[in-house]
Amino acid sequence: MINLPRTLLARSFLLMVILIVLSFAASMAIFRHVEQEPRTRQTAQLVVSVVNLTRAAVLSAAPEWRSALLSELAESEGLRVQMAEPNDVLKALPDHPPELRMMAEKVRDSLGGNTRFAAQRNGVEALWVSFFIGDEEFWVALPRERIEHPVSQVLLIWGGVVLALALLGAYFIARQVARPLKRLAQVAQQVGQGVTPQPLPERGAQEIVAVSRAFNQMSADLAADERERALVLAGISHDLRTPLARVRLAAELSVDESLRDGLVADVEQMDAVIRQFLDYARLDENETAVSTDVRALMQETAQQFAAQAKSLTFDLQPVPPLAVRPLLLKRALSNLLDNAVKYGGGEITVQLRQDGNQVVLAVADRGAGIPAAQREAVKRPFVRLESARSDATGSGLGLAIVERAARLHGGEFHLEDRAEGGLVARLVLPIRLAR
16 A cells, blocks of 8 residues: 655645646657657668768778778768777667667668677777678767767756756645645644634635635634623623522521521532532633643642542652643642542542643542543533532533643643553643743
8 A cells, every 4th residue: 555645745846746747758658759759760860870980981092092082971971980890899779779770770671681780899989880892891970969869868858957947836836835834734623723814815825815814713702702601601690699699698597407408419519510600601712821830739639629539649750840721720739629629539549740741730530430421521611420410510611621621731631450450641842941
């Protein structure tokens, strides 16, 4: 199976390269058929004419003038005519280019099958062609420039230049298509992390402009909906606190002790739910990231649950200061610790360690855990497991707050089984220095 490149830029460029190379190869084949083959025939005719004229000149010249004739041909025409010797050292014609072999075959068809060729004779390079006058064999040397065609080489050079320019143009065309899509994928990832990105530039091709404009509108609508949702949720939660305060006051004045204790407990549970609503509504980007000692922050936050937990163990390794939103991170850790107290049996281990360019914050318990099939679902707002529905103090927002906090920090939130039994909630944050 062929492994294609994964990026659109690489795939588009590869496709264009294949098309350009195939087109160039087809052009060279057409050039060879239209230009080189006729030129090979012309060259063969030229060689035949030179050999025939040389033979005729030698035959027609008086024996005493042959030497002067041969000297004149060498000086004026660059043709050397010499008698063949038994000890001649010959170098055969090369196999490439194939047009040279084709030309030799055509010359042999015209001059006779006993015609011999050589690329070098006795150390002298030329196109050596033999011919006979009676029983005597002669060699005629044609200069290489007579049979070589520098024009073809020039065409090949220019063809290579055109090919390089076409490949360069293909890269820029593919880049113009892939670059806006890559930028779109990046800002879409930011939207998925709960961050409102900068608007995409609405320029380029009509289709790219349309996609960018639609995405910008969608991003603006999502941000507006989020602000409205947070405002409504915060308003409702805030307004509920006034009647709750009156109910609690009435409960405190009640004579019936059992009724008073029940009402106070109910009010406290409702107040805890409202507090989670307000925490979820306040999860935005308004808090500035500052350099924070995460180890001290975790220890301070966990100590608040020491009285509620059966046991609280710390495994906090030194890590560099991180650029985080302290209040946001505290809320996330508090929700994890609160869940560990309520559903994890109260035996809690708080861990902190560095893993490469990331920092892992973990809260482990020894409870029943969460089924693997439901771990992603419980990270969504207002989703609660069946085993937690009897707990009136829960709102289904605890893990949703942790998930959003992780995304706003550019990190990830994972729920995993603990090797010794129980659940491990891991908050993975990238190491970023405060600006």
